[in-house]
Amino acid sequence: MRTLYQFPISHYCEKTRWHLEHKGLDYRVDNLFPGLHRLKSQRLAGIATLPILQDGERTIGDSTAIALYLEEHYPEHALLPNDAEQRRQVLELEEGFDRLGVHVRRWLYGQIRQWDSVMHAMLKVYRPLLGLRDLMKPVLINGVQKLYGVTPERVAKSQAELLAGLDLIERLTDGDPARYLVGERLSLADVAAAALFAPLFTPAGTPWADIAGHDTETQALLDQLHARPAGQWVLQRYAQDRRRDAQQNNGKAPVIA
Ligand SMILES: N[C@@H](CCC(=O)N[C@@H](CS)C(=O)NCC(=O)O)C(=O)O
Known part of the structure; x- marks a missing residue:
């Protein structure tokens, strides 16, 4: 099991x-x-x-x-590729995108204006017991903000970090959403980058697809990121490689x- x-x-x-x-x-x-x-x-x-x-x-x-x-x-x-140099690159990128996942998460939590839909996505899998699930919501909102350091300064820094991460995807793929980060096939590096950036691009079938309610400034930035080769790359990895x-x-x- x-x-x-x-x-x-x-x-x-x-x-x-x-x-x-x-x-x-x-x-x-x-x-x-x-x-x-x-x-x-x-x-x-x-x-x-x-x-x-x-x-x-x-x-x-x-x-x-x-x-x-x-x-x-x-x-x-x-x-993981067999070639030692490609393997090294994959492992290094995997760790790098893992660190970026923290920035994606903090930035997104920093944009939330309608916590209700986020709480719904977060908690809908749990059966309510005596209203406890709903009572926990304010505690959780507070806890998430504290735990993940959601302050305006740190959210701004996280935005810069995640934009640099998208630049890196575009450099490694020459801006071609069909290419992989290292070599000719899917690796741990691609899975880390695509999965950890996915909440920004909400590919179909992922749990973030039904979280709504960004303000117009955030939505405009998300639309812009979506149109970039890196945004298209994430969506293409999901469409082609997410078995x-x-x-x-x-x-x-x-x-x-
Ligand atoms: N480096 C860890 C990071 C995992 C992580 O940050 N998980 C978060 C959820 S996205 C978590 O469990 N947070 C709850 C907590 O820290 O109490 C990994 O790759 O598994």
């Missing part, structure tokens, strides 16, 4: 879903409730964050560690108590 402990709207968890599904590995998801998840994540893997993968007797925390574990134990449909043929057996929606 393989279990992915996750938050559905986490782009790091999306990265791990992509890895698992790329390799055609069946798994069930256990959606932990934000905040309370730490009780379980600490016990399972000694960390505060999700994703965590339990694969039989083994438990692996952190999306990059999970990716490397899957490459080692399930080498079919490899996402979804593995079986995802959703467990029962957890009750929050």
